[in-house]
Amino acid sequence: MARQQAPASDLIPKTVLQGGARLFVASYVVRDTELDRVWRCGFHALLWLNGGRATLLCDGERFEAQASSLFCLSPGQVYRWSAAEATTRATLLGFEADIFTAGRAQGGLLDVQLLHDLPLFRAGGTAVLAADENAVTLDRLFALCRRRYLQLSEPHGGRSWRVLPRSQEGVLLAYLHVILAEAATLAPALAAPLPSASTDLRLSRLFRLHAGQRVLERLSVAAYAGLLHVTPDHLTRAVRRSTGQTPSAWLQEQLLTEARRRLALTDQPVEQVAETLNFASASQFSRWVRVHTGQTPRQLRQQGRGN
Structure with missing residues (x-):
């Protein structure tokens, strides 16, 4: 994994995978990482806290x-560690969604639909699960996954991160599959199977995951429909039936979430935030914020930092 430096216009850098890798495992002492540094997640991530206590802030939510x-x-969520005990350790398993599709195409057991049938990765918030009876099992699985990753991955240049060659992905994919299955048992709502007529829900989740990652591009509903190989009307009906919202309303919510992130977590002037979010002017941005929140950007910034 590498932490990619953001362009000069963007003060929230993204964590990305390097060297063509699609999966990695990292283990670290949380207090030794850069506390209070803000990062945007560039992949799906399972973060296992295997010791101590810590405070994670993610998109306006605080998790003790x-x-x-x-x-x-x-992918697309913005997070930071704000506090941690000296003994707090974490193991992070990160992966790209297309690793599932590839595994299926090569005759494996993994299918990208697993990500959408098990709503562990929620476009509208962070899933945090407490492992009680499963704690020993998950701790062992993450430890074994980390060990195998170190055995099969290769150093990447002169950097500290490593790259897992695609020819060695099979074993780690098997561990990932088991970990996802164990995670799904931690909450009854997650373990419950979806109804047979779940096409709308799957399409809605795919749309929202795409929208969460590409919010700065300000794509239209028609553009997202094209990405998902459906018509705009089909996408609108599916999202409305499964969520009660239209795709346009969801895109507005994602844009507002991004505005909150930048106002609360960076020192960007309002004019720069407006420019980054592709508004024609700061005044247009301010009017838009007031319409959707009843507050000015300055008030929204103060509220976000207070929270």
């Missing part, structure tokens, strides 16, 4: 976590 907690972070 203790050992044997599992965080499920979606």
Whole structure:
């Protein structure tokens, strides 16, 4: 994994995978990482807290976590550790969604639909699961996954991160599959199977995951429909039936979430935030914020930092 430096216009850098890798495992002492540094997740991530206590802030939510907690972070989410005990350790398993599709195409057991049938990765928030009876099993699985990753991955240049060659992905994919299955048992709502007529829900989740990652591009509903190989009307009906919202309303919510992130977590002037979010002017941005929140950007910034 590498932490990619953001362009000069963007003060929230993204964590990305390097060297063509699609899966990695990292283990670290949380207090030794850069506390209070803000990062945007560039992949799906399972974050296992295997010791101590820590505070994670993610998209306006505050999580006071203790050992044997599992965080499920979606691509596009913005997070930071704000506090941690000296003994707090974490193991992070990150992966690209297309690793599932590839596994299926090569005759494997993994299918990208698993990500959408098990709503561990929620476009509208962070799933945090407390592992009680499953704690020993998950701790062992993450430890074994990390060990095998170190055995099969290769150093990447002169950097500290490593790259897992695609020819060695099979074993780690098997561990990932088991970990996802164990995670799904931590909450009854997650373990329950979806109804047979779940096409709308799957399509809605795919749309929302795409929208969460590409919010700065300000794509239209028609553009997302094209990405998902459906018509705009089909996408609108599916999202409305499964969520009660239209795709346009969801895109507005994602844009507002991004505005909150930048106002609360960076020192960007309002004019720069407006420019980054592709508004024609700061005044247009301010009017838009007031319409959707009843507050000015300055008030929204103060509220976000207070929270």
